[in-house]
Amino acid sequence: MGARYKPNRKGVGLLLQSPMIATEMLRRAEVIRGVAVAISPVGGAGDPHPGAYRAAWEATVVQRRVGRTSKPRAVGIVRNPSYYARWVEYGTERVHAHHVLLRAAQAGGR
Template sequence: MAARFKVKRKGIGQMLRMPGMQAEMLRRAEVIKSIAVSLSPVDEGGPHPGHYKESWEADSVARGGRRRDRAVGYVRNTAYYARWVEYGNGTGTAPARHVLLRAAEIGGRNQ
């Protein structure tokens, strides 16, 4: 006799928000954060050497995503100039480093 399975949206939603799922999203975010820290440039001659590298954070919430219906992990840099390190300044004097993008690509393969 073949097994039968009926999808229940409520059960899938509960699974996507359960503490174990949130813990796994945090674990994955921490992996990406550690890679981002290792890839972060340090301007030894700048006014705050190492500040960008020390400003990485990883977090997880149970109700995230577009519809706020699943556990998600976040990785962000709180340095005020993190946007310019990631994307460049648009004038060509500060090139785009894509630290978070590269960390996510590497971390995604190493999960």
């Protein structure tokens, strides 16, 4: 007969809210941010703000409700607050999509 494991749901919930998990989520977010910075496009000679998109990347960790749970969990967030970040990520009719955040998330976060 095999061993059985019955998780303590309250204990798991407390673990997911712990500073230890928050630290790990921030570490993973920083790895993704680092990859995003490395692969971010930099404007050419005609760009009035070359490198501004690359310099704007941020990584944070917050406590947020995730899924169907009523308890907050540590969540790592990577974002670029540039007003044109959406256009760099998804492209426009004139500019091809760079998918910087998608590619960074696929490469990093481990």
